[in-house]
Amino acid sequence: xxKGFQIISPVDGSVYAERSYATDSEVDAAVAKSCYSFxxxxxxxxxxxxxxxxxxVQYFVDHADDWGMEITMxxxxxxxxxxxxxxxxxxxxxxxxxxxxxxxxxxxxxxxKEGFKRFIRKEPLGTVLVLAPWNYPYLTSxxxxxxxxxxxxxxxxxxxxxxxxxxxxxxxxxxxxxxxxGVFQFLHISHxxxxxxxxxxxxxxxxxxxxxxxxxxIQEAAGDxxxxxxxxxxxxxxxYVREDADLAFAVENLVDGAFFNSGQSCxxxxxxxxxxxxxxxxxxxxxxxxxxxxxxxxxKADTTLGPMVRPSNMAKAQQQVKEAVAKGAxxxxxxxxxxxxxxxxxxxxxxxxxxxxxxxMSEESxxxxxxxxxxxxxxxxxxxxxDSQYGLTASIWTKDVDKALSIGNEVETGTWFMNRCDYLDPxxxxxxxxxxxxxxxxxxxxxxxxxxxxxxxLRVS
Numbered sequence: 001x002x003k004g005f006q007i008i009s010p011v012d013g014s015v016y017a018e019r020s021y022a023t024d025s026e027v028d029a030a031v032a033k034s035c036y037s038f039x040x041x042x043x044x045x046x047x048x049x050x051x052x053x054x055x056x057v058q059y060f061v062d063h064a065d066d067w068g069m070e071i072t073m074x075x076x077x078x079x080x081x082x083x084x085x086x087x088x089x090x091x092x093x094x095x096x097x098x099x100x101x102x103x104x105x106x107x108x109x110x111x112x113k114e115g116f117k118r119f120i121r122k123e124p125l126g127t128v129l130v131l132a133p134w135n136y137p138y139l140t141s142x143x144x145x146x147x148x149x150x151x152x153x154x155x156x157x158x159x160x161x162x163x164x165x166x167x168x169x170x171x172x173x174x175x176x177x178x179x180x181x182g183v184f185q186f187l188h189i190s191h192x193x194x195x196x197x198x199x200x201x202x203x204x205x206x207x208x209x210x211x212x213x214x215x216x217x218i219q220e221a222a223g224d225x226x227x228x229x230x231x232x233x234x235x236x237x238x239x240y241v242r243e244d245a246d247l248a249f250a251v252e253n254l255v256d257g258a259f260f261n262s263g264q265s266c267x268x269x270x271x272x273x274x275x276x277x278x279x280x281x282x283x284x285x286x287x288x289x290x291x292x293x294x295x296x297x298x299x300k301a302d303t304t305l306g307p308m309v310r311p312s313n314m315a316k317a318q319q320q321v322k323e324a325v326a327k328g329a330x331x332x333x334x335x336x337x338x339x340x341x342x343x344x345x346x347x348x349x350x351x352x353x354x355x356x357x358x359x360x361m362s363e364e365s366x367x368x369x370x371x372x373x374x375x376x377x378x379x380x381x382x383x384x385x386x387d388s389q390y391g392l393t394a395s396i397w398t399k400d401v402d403k404a405l406s407i408g409n410e411v412e413t414g415t416w417f418m419n420r421c422d423y424l425d426p427x428x429x430x431x432x433x434x435x436x437x438x439x440x441x442x443x444x445x446x447x448x449x450x451x452x453x454x455x456x457x458l459r460v461s
């Protein structure tokens with residue numbers, strides 16, 4: 001068995017860090033420690049939990065610049081953006097989930113019944129296993145880590161190897177905040193060890209963010225136990241630009257939605273449908289704006305697109321482009337519009353004359369490539385948006401709120417946006433349909449998956 005792993009930086013191909021896998025006995029000890037810590041932590045007041053979590057969040061913010069550069073070196077996003085993953089989205093989501101816990105976790109009263117006291121209490125589950133991805137290492141993990149701890153659970157975090165240092169930063173922040181020993185732990189473990197851990201009867205809940213294939217593996221591993229696995233999986237998120245859209249605004253936001261983080265976003269825009277009356281104007285402006293991006297070393301302040309996380313991911317994206325062109329697609333923007341760079345640096349690609357027989361319009365790309373199609377009306381746009389195995393987010397660009405609502409009712413998606421995309425609002429449930437997963441995080445509903453209801457039915461007279 002392989003004893004450890006290296007973090008190969010996509011920035012320059014160097015070995016950024018090396019770590020050893022935990023031994024099986026170390027894994028067992030971590031789970032035992034988590035279980036030992038659970039009874040006392042669940043009895044800790046909500047006010048005390050909030051105090052500790054807020055201190056940990058502030059520690060993150062205080063170290064955002066240094067830890068942002070770590071993100072850049074581990075997975076390649078330009079440093080002009082990475083500190084804000086912590087100062088912006090991470091902080092906002094954590095603060096909302098901390099504050100909302102007081103209402104979300106309070107006892108639910110039922111109707112009055114003479115002679116009885118009746119209510120429903122939300123109890124913590126126990127040890128929560130969080131399996132976090134590399135593309136937004138703090139934004140994705142915070143969705144579960146903070147609310148799980150606020151709910152009175154203990155947490156074991158296993159981060160993707162590409163961003164394994166982020167798990168260590170959580171431990172550093174929680175230690176500085178005074179979190180009791182054993183309430184939060186991290187493990188660097190192999191895929192086989194993850195499967196064994198999910199089989200462990202001491203694990204009460206599994207939260208996974210990653211690929212559809214990974215989700216199936218998690219589901220299979222948990223299948224012989226009566227536990228729930230929350231799965232946030234892939235996406236092929238569509239956008240529909242109606243004939244009444246503010247075109248300049250739509251172009252600006254959809255270019256960003258398609259190419260931010262080199263397209264390596266689960267809710268990034270991967271396919272665009274434009275009303276035929278606006279199609280030519282839209283694609284021209286979209287291509288022109290895309291060409292203003294700078295693909296370069298992400299450590300430079302003016303870089304807007306860094307490398308993809310690894311050469312194999314880049315090769316998969318290039319194969320999708322090649323297949324589409326072979327079937328008749330046309331490239332409006334490609335590598336020839338940008339300086340030559342070696343893998344895994346990939347220029348943004350914009351394709352037209354595409355259709356749903358092409359993988360670029362049907363299979364997840366997770367890369368800076370997007371296809372654009374004209375549609376004749378709302379009905380065709382709805383049909384094409386729904387013609388997918390995925391359903392994470394979808395967006396409409398229009399001035400007509402009523403139309404946005406009625407069309408949104410027809411689109412199979414977890415989140416429906418109007419004049420916005422590629423964004424998570426912590427006050428709204430984050431969820432997907434079809435092969436985009438099951439379960440939900442964030443919002444007050446996010447606490448439901450991390451607790452179990454316990455009914456109290458007391459005869460008092």
